[in-house]
Amino acid sequence: MPKNNISHNSEKLTGAEILIKALVNEEVDTIFGYPGGAILPFYDALYRQNRIRHILTRHEQAAAHAAEGYARSTGKVGVITVTSGPGATNAITGLTDAYLDSIPLICFSGQVATSLIGTDGFQEADITGLTRSCTKHNYLVKDVADLGYIIHEAFHIARSGRPGPVLIDMPKDVQNNKAEYNGKITVNRKSCEHKPYKKEIDRSKILEAIKIMASAKKPILYTGGGVVNSGDRASRLLVELVHLTKFPITNTLMGLGAFPASDKHFIGMLGMHGTYEANMAMHECDVMINIGARFDDRVTGRVNAFSPNSKKIHVDIDDASIDKIIKVEVGIVGDAADVIEMMIHEWKAHNFESKDNIQSWWNQINSWQKIDSLSYENSTKSIKPEFALQTLNKNTKKYLPFVSTDVGQHQMWAAQYIQFEEPKKWLTSGGLGTMGYGVPAAIGAQIANPKSLTICVSGDASFLMNMQELSTIKQYNLPVKIFIMNNGYMGMVRQWQELIYEKRESQSYMESLPDFVDLAKSFGIKGMRCENPKDLDSAINEMINYNGPVLFDCVVDKSENVFPMIPAGAAHNEILLGKQASQYVQKDINAV
Amino acid sequence: MTDIIKKHVIAILVDNEFGALARIVELFSARGCNIESLNVAPITLDKKLSRITITSYTNSKTIDLICKLLTRIIPVYRAVELTREKGYIERELALVKIIGDEEKRQEAIKIADKYRTHIVDITGDSVVFEVIGTSEMIDEVIEKLSLLGLDGVSRTGVAAGFKGDKKLNDIS
Numbered sequence: 001m002p003k004n005n006i007s008h009n010s011e012k013l014t015g016a017e018i019l020i021k022a023l024v025n026e027e028v029d030t031i032f033g034y035p036g037g038a039i040l041p042f043y044d045a046l047y048r049q050n051r052i053r054h055i056l057t058r059h060e061q062a063a064a065h066a067a068e069g070y071a072r073s074t075g076k077v078g079v080i081t082v083t084s085g086p087g088a089t090n091a092i093t094g095l096t097d098a099y100l101d102s103i104p105l106i107c108f109s110g111q112v113a114t115s116l117i118g119t120d121g122f123q124e125a126d127i128t129g130l131t132r133s134c135t136k137h138n139y140l141v142k143d144v145a146d147l148g149y150i151i152h153e154a155f156h157i158a159r160s161g162r163p164g165p166v167l168i169d170m171p172k173d174v175q176n177n178k179a180e181y182n183g184k185i186t187v188n189r190k191s192c193e194h195k196p197y198k199k200e201i202d203r204s205k206i207l208e209a210i211k212i213m214a215s216a217k218k219p220i221l222y223t224g225g226g227v228v229n230s231g232d233r234a235s236r237l238l239v240e241l242v243h244l245t246k247f248p249i250t251n252t253l254m255g256l257g258a259f260p261a262s263d264k265h266f267i268g269m270l271g272m273h274g275t276y277e278a279n280m281a282m283h284e285c286d287v288m289i290n291i292g293a294r295f296d297d298r299v300t301g302r303v304n305a306f307s308p309n310s311k312k313i314h315v316d317i318d319d320a321s322i323d324k325i326i327k328v329e330v331g332i333v334g335d336a337a338d339v340i341e342m343m344i345h346e347w348k349a350h351n352f353e354s355k356d357n358i359q360s361w362w363n364q365i366n367s368w369q370k371i372d373s374l375s376y377e378n379s380t381k382s383i384k385p386e387f388a389l390q391t392l393n394k395n396t397k398k399y400l401p402f403v404s405t406d407v408g409q410h411q412m413w414a415a416q417y418i419q420f421e422e423p424k425k426w427l428t429s430g431g432l433g434t435m436g437y438g439v440p441a442a443i444g445a446q447i448a449n450p451k452s453l454t455i456c457v458s459g460d461a462s463f464l465m466n467m468q469e470l471s472t473i474k475q476y477n478l479p480v481k482i483f484i485m486n487n488g489y490m491g492m493v494r495q496w497q498e499l500i501y502e503k504r505e506s507q508s509y510m511e512s513l514p515d516f517v518d519l520a521k522s523f524g525i526k527g528m529r530c531e532n533p534k535d536l537d538s539a540i541n542e543m544i545n546y547n548g549p550v551l552f553d554c555v556v557d558k559s560e561n562v563f564p565m566i567p568a569g570a571a572h573n574e575i576l577l578g579k580q581a582s583q584y585v586q587k588d589i590n591a592v
Numbered sequence: 593m594t595d596i597i598k599k600h601v602i603a604i605l606v607d608n609e610f611g612a613l614a615r616i617v618e619l620f621s622a623r624g625c626n627i628e629s630l631n632v633a634p635i636t637l638d639k640k641l642s643r644i645t646i647t648s649y650t651n652s653k654t655i656d657l658i659c660k661l662l663t664r665i666i667p668v669y670r671a672v673e674l675t676r677e678k679g680y681i682e683r684e685l686a687l688v689k690i691i692g693d694e695e696k697r698q699e700a701i702k703i704a705d706k707y708r709t710h711i712v713d714i715t716g717d718s719v720v721f722e723v724i725g726t727s728e729m730i731d732e733v734i735e736k737l738s739l740l741g742l743d744g745v746s747r748t749g750v751a752a753g754f755k756g757d758k759k760l761n762d763i764s
Contacts, residue, residue, distance in 0.1 A: 128611060133618055137666040138611070157666055191607055194669045320660035 012178040015144040015170060016045035019108065022151040024051045025184040028079050030070065030447055031055070032063040036083025037123060038110030041175035043081075055447055055476065058468040060087050062440035064094020065466070068103045069444025072427050073402055075231060077104040077158050078444065084110045085123030088169075089130065093434060095165045096134040100431025101254060102229055104163035106154055107131075113173040114142055128169050136164035144177040149185055156187040161197045162318040163229055196319040201334040206342045209289070209313045209330045213343075214352040216287035218310075218361040219247045222270065222299075225254030225430065226292020226317060227336045228423045234337035235259065235423045238291070241340050244347060246358060248365055250278035252293045254430040257420030267365060268374075271299040272566050273412040276373035276575055277365055279564070282307050283572035284364070291315045292336045295325040296431070302587065305571035315339045373564045373577055374416055383533045385410065385485050385556040389417040389457070392483060395540045400425060401453035402445040406438035406462030409491035412562045414457040436465030439482060443469060446478045453481070453544065460486040461510050470523040473549045481543050483552045484516060487560070495561045499584045520551035529553040568592060599628070600655045601675045601682060601752045603760060604644040607667035608634050615665050616644060619658055625650050629684075629727070629749030641669075647727070647750050652676075672763045679755035685748045686723045686730045687712065692741030700740045707733050718743065 013021065019042055023031070032055045035043040046054055057063040060082045067078030078098075082091050088109040098105040112121035117140075128140045137157050139150050147170070154166040192198075213219060221242065227234045235258045242249050242265045249259050250270040259266055268275030270282055282288065288310045293299065295314075300306045303325060312328040314321075315336060322331035332339055376386045389410075403418055404427035405411040411428060420426050427445055429437040442456035463484050473480055485491075493508040520527030526546055530539040530553070543550045563578035569588025576584060606612050613632060620627050628647040635643045648655070655673055662671035674680050690700045697719055701711070704721050707729065713720040723733050727750055734745055 129614070132611070132615055133622060136664075140611070189607075189666070191667050191669045194663075196663060318664070320657065320664055324657055324660075 010180045010182070013181050014041065014045065014178050015141075015147050015175040016041040018144070018147050018179065018181040019151065019170070019175070020045050020049050020052065021181055022148055022184070023079065026077070026152070026155045028077070029053060031079040031081055032057055032066045032070070032444065033081035034058075034060050034063055034083070034087060036087045036110060038084035038112055038172050039081060039087070039108070039170075039175075040110075041172060042108070042110070042170070054081075055443070056472065057440060057443070058471050059466065060090035061093050061436065062443070062466050062469050062472070064091045064105065064107065065097065065434070065437050065440035066444035066447070067105055068094065068098050068101075068437075069404060069427050069441030070448045071098075071103050071105060071444075072441070073424050073445040074448045075424065076448075077106060077155055079106050079108070081108045082110070083123065084112055084127070085125045087123075088127040089125055092131060092134060093432075095131055095167065097429050097432040097434045097437060098165040099134045099136070101429065102163050102225060103165070104158040105165035106158055107165060107167045109167060109169050110175070111140070111169045111171040114171045115173070117171065127167065131167050134165070135167050138167040138169065140169045141171070141174050144174045145179040147174065147179065148181045152185050153187050153189060156192070160192070161195055196333050197317045197335070199333070201332065201338055201342060203342065205330055205332045206339070206346055209332065210343060210346045210350065210352065212287055212311050212313060212330065213245065213247075213289060214347075214350070216247075217357050218284060218286040218364075219245070219289065219358060220281050220285040220287070221247050221249040221289045221291065222252070222282065222293055223249065223255045223258055223291045224252040224293025226315075227255055227258035228292075230292065230336035232423065234292075234335075234340060237337055237340040237344060239263070241344055241347075244344060247289070248281060248362070250274070250281065252296070252299055252430075253415055253428060255293060256415060256426045257423045260421045261419035262421060267369070269415050271296075272301070272568070273416065273562050273564065275416075276371050276564055276577065277368035279566065279572040279575050280368045281365055285310045287311050287313070289313045289315075290328075291340065292317075294318075294321045297325075300325060301566045301574075302569050302571050307572070371577070376560075376563075376578060378533075379557065380533060382557045383531065383536060383554060385413050385487070385560050386417060387533060388485060388536065388554050388556055389413050391536050392455070392457070392540055393418045395537065396453060396455065396544060397421075399453040399544075401455050402427065402442070402449060404428065404438045404441040404445060404454070404456045406456075406458045406465075407433045407435045408459050408462060408493075409487075409495060409560075409562050410457055410459040410462070410485040412492075413485070418457075435462040438462060439466050439469045439473075439480075442480045442482070443472055443478060446480050447476070454479070456480060456482045458482055458484050459491060460484055460488060460513055461490040467519070470520070470525055470551070474524050477548065479548050481550045481552065483543070483554060485556050486513070486516070486553050487556050487558045488513065489558060492562070498561065499567075500586055516551055516553035526550045527553065529555065531555040595651050595653075597649055597651055599675060600648055600650065600652075600673055601680075601750055602646045602648070602655070602659060602662070602671060602673050603752060604646070604662055604671045605669040605760065606642050606644060606665075608640055608642040609667055612642075612665070612667040613644065616646075616662060616668070619661050619665075620646070620648060623654060623658065625654060625658070629747070631749040631751060645750055645752055670760055672760050674752050674754070677754065677758070677763060679758050680752065681755055682726055682750045682752040683724055684727050684730055684750050686734070687746045688721045688723055688734060688737060688742070689718055689744040690721070690737060690741045691718045691743040693717065696740045700737055703736050703740075704733065709733070
């Protein structure tokens with residue numbers, strides 16, 4: 001590790017104090033965590049300062065998800081501090097979640113003293129070994145003199161290129177020992193300069209892409225989380241590109257909000273539970289421009305039947321994503337905003353105009369839209385989950401709320417029915433699909449955006465996975481609105497069992513659910529319940545207008561399924577609408 | 593065809609630090625890819641940069657992806673598959689021990705003479721040969737010596753590079 005010009009006069013600090021100073025230098029003002037034996041020196045230094053606010057979650061997994069929500073909603077790096085052993089292993093799910101969804105996160109874990117490492121010390125776990133495959137990079141700090149540099153390098157790694165989590169394991173003696181700290185240092189690791197995304201964007205490839213785009217008769221833009229990660233500039237430029245080309249655009253689950261849902265060029269989310277028009281357009285297009293998405297299996301369906309007649313352009317900051325699943329004609333490695341800007345520049349320079357030759361393509365798309373694939377049979381007796389989220393969207397969209405979700409049916413309905421006009425408002429566990437993500441992620445977003453309406457759309461099963469966080473919500477009086485779509489089931493598991501396993505509901509019924517209103521009350525939080533569709537409007541408004549946290553038990557139809565649905569292992573044009581559910585044909589028993 | 597399983601040799605330039613090798617190896621194991629041979633040693637005088645050479649039997653598609661993923665690892669500078677390139681050369685060294693009577697030892701020495709071998713040690717009934725060549729050639733030598741009291745083999749794994757002035761950095 002490079003040593004810096006050590007001035008002998010400079011004051012020596014403990015490792016714990018260096019950590020505090022380095023965090024301040026990285027402009028960190030909020031961290032999430034949970035104390036314990038091996039991280040106590042840091043917590044003591046934390047007690048003796050006033051620059052950094054610590055949010056005490058009730059479980060380390062929740063600390064990690066809260067930091068993800070914080071990072072996703074602000075574009076900053078999320079920071080967590082946990083103790084050794086179980087503290088660190090509890091955080092692993094959150095780190096893996098951040099790894100798959102490319103969220104910049106730094107986890108500081110306590111560790112037994114260096115002399116005890118490898119001896120099965122109390123609360124010892126080989127956390128650098130355990131997290132190697134779910135972090136971009138990790139460190140075991142053996143010498144306090146290295147700590148300052150390591151912290152600044154870790155921040156650089158977490159936010160550069162394709163963002164992701166980094167873990168720094170700090171033995172207790174390293175936190176107690178003293179060294180000089182020389183402030184924020186420019187990262188000078190040579191290998192970082194060799195990463196593919198560091199190269200200049202290849203202009204010849206941009207030209208190649210633009211030419212293909214200009215010749216398209218049936219083009220589609222398919223954009224993902226990379227546009228959100230790139231920042232607000234990427235979203236602005238994406239809108240410009242779409243208005244310039246008049247191309248239809250679809251977003252992945254992770255990309256929602258990067259393009260305004262109300263724009264007429266937006267044809268909805270694509271993928272397993274995407275709209276009919278988005279999936280049909282992907283299948284029938286002649287040119288596909290993927291910006292910041294990674295051809296996830298939830299998007300492609302059966303790979304060998306994926307968009308069979310199109311030329312494909314793939315823009316990604318991670319060169320390993322290009323040609324990984326789908327072979328493309330033009331692969332461009334670069335940041336979404338930079339690439340889109342160059343595309344716009346070249347498009348204008350070549351005087352390409354949005355030609356009439358895509359009008360018949362739009363006519364085709366409009367005819368698919370008329371099928372109205374998100375329609376459903378409403379009821380006056382029970383609350384249909386689709387109706388619940390439509391009602392929630394109708395009453396909240398003027399506030400441009402942050403919306404987090406857990407994982408399952410409610411997540412898909414939220415993605416389908418809640419309209420996002422801005423990036424960074426939609427917080428969901430897309431890659432890992434982590435039940436229990438929603439409540440802590442909403443906590444993180446609310447901490448970062450105290451004045452904004454923050455809603456967690458959850459399910460009865462998902463909510464139970466991190467419900468201890470009601471205590472965190474109460475402690476910091478966070479006005480988070482938790483909207484539980486309570487159908488008494490692990491809904492998505494039940495849906496697959498109904499469609500694929502002849503309705504054998506193996507272990508998917510949520511028996512012995514708590515009374516959520518009483519549960520909220522026991523935490524000192526307002527609880528509400530709504531069971532009748534005609535009361536929903538006013539109940540949702542009561543929730544929004546309540547000055548404080550609310551746990552809302554929205555009792556919905558037990559047997560509703562999420563449609564449209566592309567069966568796992570099927571092609572986009574084999575998409576099923578709600579009324580075709582009986583035609584469900586299993587395509588591949590091993591597809592997940 | 594991308595599905596044909598064949599031998600691939602990959603060279604990786606990496607910072608000489610703990611954890612780097614573990615990350616590299618885990619990329620293979622996480623994809624169910626066995627590492628047939630591996631060697632690692634610093635290649636600069638200041639010992640800061642190491643070169644790792646890995647041999648694995650798998651399909652080209654997996655190797656392509658692994659090479660890209662290897663480059664993502666922070667301490668890695670470059671990861672290149674060498675076997676597909678023109679001018680590929682490889683060598684491996686093996687220490688092969690024979691224990692046998694006079695007749696078998698003489699027979700072994702006769703066979704070994706046909707290959708590029710040195711005798712490193714003769715103690716009592718044992719002979720230790722140093723064999724240098726391609727992996728396939730070493731396989732051949734070992735096979736021939738197997739009936740002559742073969743007692744132990746230690747192989748270094750493949751070291752590989754290119755003929756002429758071709759460098760790792762020339763490969764895109």
